[in-house]
Amino acid sequence: MTKHRYIALDVLRGLAILGTLGTNVWIFTNAEGFVGYVNGTGDATGVWAPVQDVLQQLAQGKFLGLLTIMFGIGLAVQQRSAVKRGARWPGNYPVRAGLLMLDGVLHYFLFTEFDVLMGYAFTGLVVAFVLASSIRAQRIWTICAVALHTAMLALLVAALAFAPALDPEPLSPNPYADGSFWDLVVFRLENIQIFRLEVIFILPMSIALFLVGARLFGRGILDPECAQLRRKLMLFGFGVALPLDFALGLFGSDAGLVLGRYGTAPFVSLAILAAVAHRYVVEPEPGLIGKALVPLGRTALTCYVLQNFLCSVICYGWGFGLSARLTGETLVPATVAVFVGVSATMIAASTLWLRRFDRGPLEWLWNASYQRLTGKSQERSAVPVA
Template identity: 45%
Template sequence: MTKRIAALDVLRGVAIMGTLGTNIWIFTHPGGPAQLMGLGGDRGAVETFLTFLTNGKFLGLLTLLFGIGLELQYRSAVRKGLTWPGRYLWRAALLFAEGALHYVLIFEFDVLMGYAVIAVIVAYLIGRSDRVIRSWMVAAGALHVSLVGLLTLAMLTTGDIDSPTSATALYTEGSWLDQVVTRLRDLPLYRSELIFIIPMGIVLFLLGARLLRAGVFDERGAALRSRLIVIGLGVAAPLNLATSFAGPAWFAVDRYILPPLVALGLLGLISSITLGLRGTPGPVRTALANVGRTALSCYVLQNLVAGVLCYGWGLGLAAELDWLRPWWVPVAWAGICLLFMTLASLWLRRFHRGPLELAWQWAYQAPWTKRGSMHT
């Protein structure tokens, strides 16, 4: 049994909180998902800066961490002498099913379905030679940059793109069932981001695996972590700040090109801080690690709670507190984070996995458990 990587749990916790930091601006906007592209009107300097802090960065960080997780699964399979990808394909299928339910029932911008598709592709690459992996990373990266470039050029040429999801009534007055029906009806629109990020996801999955192999979580990885901090926080972050204020036409660059580089800096910084700590973990580090250990449950819970708080079928705070925007939005984010940090810590006092993680693990093991019982 391999030793658990403490920094990885903390990073997952930070990534989950960071994804809410992006999504909370969608939930708290009366126009709903249009806010993701800055199409909900003039956001103002304060809101633009606040959204800059999270937009795309924790999507990138979470994607890197999924790649690291895939590498760990691959190592485990090799160590046990199991066929690869073998059972991992069933794992990806369950992730896709979980994402599909999350998308239909809770949130338009679920990322789990996309990660499941990317995981299947990368599973067939992870054990190949360095030359093959580098070739795939270069090809996928070139495709991703080209797609972002074409989209940015189109938006600069034609102006802002209107979104049919900006109808305020659906989110301030519509029922939960109305939103479910809209997600099913507009599935090609809402799932377009899933297709769009596949090349980026391939690069980040493979990069995460390579960083783990290079010792990013070991003492020998100090120089590597320093380089990541310089690239991500010293170079990419200032450029990302500039694109955040450059207008909606730069949306794709602002979300899909620079933020993944910033995510590398965050990975380097948080890993360095965590590895540098000695002694018993304090309450903050423990809470972050607990969120990381229950990441799937916290990801779904945060979006469910945000929907209950903000949408018309719940408390309707998006409309009621719009006059306090953007000031009330960070408060809502902090409150939801505190909630799932507390619940995760309480849950793990009794169970070793989160509730969805336990159900998911049972579903993952069920086919082979039944097969084994039939042979006994």
């Protein structure tokens, strides 16, 4: 690929990693963790309440969508590389999916109930075989996935809209604030069916976005010739979907929030993809922001795990226990500080690491495992979350 395409992909991956942190950091700073975040307890109070709503809505669903699209583009890159080498596709991809599933399982139990790697491993395995079929078959898969997701989303939104308001019970005992590291591992095991519901719910959406990402890459979304398509995506995503997304998230209660996260936010994700791609078609030099994001993109798997590890250490009771000490008036400033501090740490660490190595530490371990199992080394662009 040309220089501007590599830079655009790395910047998009880095942006997706920071965006997921912007979403998930609010979960970490909630005194009841993921449970409190879902139940809507422990929110900011006073003048900070609307600030929290706006900041959360800025990232809500948009970077989940972007990360999912980037996985689809990553699959398309791998497929194109295999075809150029004359290799069969999907070939050894099931091995990659298995390694990614193992990463996700460990990540889920050790650090986060909201891990996406497990879902992406399964989705990637399905889509890898779909990409080996005809364009017509891929379109049918995409249409069916979108239709199924729309139907499931409509049912969930309707249920939330007409459900009676509930007053959730405090989490007692609270393993996030009072438990040990092992207590949280056990808590995730005991509640794995509930905590993995989102992965199951978004499976059709993930399949659709993987396929859309792969198709857009095939159509040349990163190339100068695709300017008209990029403009259309930006116009609809930023001009229509984004205002609607904010209206739903800020004023639509739980039903609106869910409809925005899984309904309008993916269109904003496509607009972000188009905007970044257009920027590096026009000017292939990374610029100041790009120079900060490129190392994150090149070590995306490492940084995804690292951000959740750092937030766990800072916020949970087995670490520094920050979240349990926050009040409604200190929640927003503290959360912003955690986001800025963890982001700066990831940028600095990835930049310094890549001065000596060509892969992140987890990317290196992932590649070594893949090579041991298959006898083949991975290209840098084929590593997960890349």
